[in-house]
Amino acid sequence: MNEPKEKTYKVLWGMCFATYYEVKASSEEEAIERSGYNYDSSEEWAIDTWEDDLVAENCHYAEITCEEDGELQND
Numbered sequence: 658m659n660e661p662k663e664k665t666y667k668v669l670w671g672m673c674f675a676t677y678y679e680v681k682a683s684s685e686e687e688a689i690e691r692s693g694y695n696y697d698s699s700e701e702w703a704i705d706t707w708e709d710d711l712v713a714e715n716c717h718y719a720e721i722t723c724e725e726d727g728e729l730q731n732d
Contacts, residue, residue, distance in 0.1 A: 665724040673715035679704040 678692035681702040697703055 667722045667724070669720040671715075671717060671719040673712045675709040675712050676706065677709065678706050 676693075678688075678696050680688055680691040680696070681704065682688035682691055691697075691700075691702060696706055698706070
Protein backbone atom coordinates (compact mmCIF):
# COMPACT_ATOMS: atom_id res chain seq x y z
CA MET A 658 0.00 0.00 0.00
CA ASN A 659 1.36 3.45 -0.94
CA GLU A 660 1.71 6.00 1.81
CA PRO A 661 0.42 9.49 1.00
CA LYS A 662 3.09 11.87 -0.30
CA GLU A 663 4.05 14.40 2.34
CA LYS A 664 3.86 18.11 1.54
CA THR A 665 5.53 21.06 3.23
CA TYR A 666 3.15 23.23 5.24
CA LYS A 667 3.77 26.64 6.79
CA VAL A 668 1.40 27.35 9.66
CA LEU A 669 1.08 30.89 11.04
CA TRP A 670 -0.06 31.12 14.65
CA GLY A 671 -1.42 34.31 16.16
CA MET A 672 -0.07 34.40 19.69
CA CYS A 673 -0.82 36.92 22.35
CA PHE A 674 1.43 37.82 25.24
CA ALA A 675 0.11 39.78 28.18
CA THR A 676 1.32 43.38 27.88
CA TYR A 677 0.94 45.62 30.89
CA TYR A 678 0.88 49.42 30.81
CA GLU A 679 1.32 51.46 33.98
CA VAL A 680 -0.05 54.96 33.48
CA LYS A 681 -1.34 57.89 35.49
CA ALA A 682 -4.97 58.69 34.65
CA SER A 683 -8.06 60.27 36.19
CA SER A 684 -10.33 57.32 35.28
CA GLU A 685 -10.30 53.74 34.04
CA GLU A 686 -11.41 54.94 30.59
CA GLU A 687 -8.50 57.37 30.39
CA ALA A 688 -6.09 54.65 31.53
CA ILE A 689 -7.33 52.39 28.74
CA GLU A 690 -7.00 55.23 26.22
CA ARG A 691 -3.37 55.75 27.27
CA SER A 692 -2.43 52.09 26.87
CA GLY A 693 -1.84 49.87 23.84
CA TYR A 694 -1.07 51.73 20.63
CA ASN A 695 -1.60 55.06 22.38
CA TYR A 696 1.11 54.46 24.98
CA ASP A 697 3.79 57.14 24.63
CA SER A 698 6.81 56.71 26.89
CA SER A 699 7.71 60.40 26.46
CA GLU A 700 4.48 61.55 28.14
CA GLU A 701 4.53 62.45 31.86
CA TRP A 702 1.64 60.04 32.52
CA ALA A 703 3.57 57.05 31.11
CA ILE A 704 5.23 55.10 33.93
CA ASP A 705 6.17 51.67 32.56
CA THR A 706 5.27 48.84 30.19
CA TRP A 707 6.26 45.16 30.20
CA GLU A 708 5.27 41.79 28.77
CA ASP A 709 4.38 38.70 30.75
CA ASP A 710 3.30 35.16 29.95
CA LEU A 711 1.52 33.85 26.89
CA VAL A 712 -2.26 34.19 27.01
CA ALA A 713 -3.06 30.68 25.80
CA GLU A 714 -6.78 31.15 25.18
CA ASN A 715 -5.98 33.80 22.55
CA CYS A 716 -3.62 31.55 20.57
CA HIS A 717 -4.84 30.05 17.33
CA TYR A 718 -3.56 29.43 13.86
CA ALA A 719 -4.33 32.24 11.46
CA GLU A 720 -3.14 30.95 8.11
CA ILE A 721 -1.83 27.79 6.53
CA THR A 722 -0.02 27.49 3.23
CA CYS A 723 1.10 24.37 1.41
CA GLU A 724 4.19 24.11 -0.76
CA GLU A 725 3.71 21.44 -3.39
CA ASP A 726 6.18 20.80 -6.19
CA GLY A 727 8.03 24.05 -5.46
CA GLU A 728 4.92 26.22 -5.64
CA LEU A 729 3.40 27.90 -2.60
CA GLN A 730 -0.36 27.42 -2.42
CA ASN A 731 -2.88 28.81 0.07
CA ASP A 732 -5.23 26.14 1.44
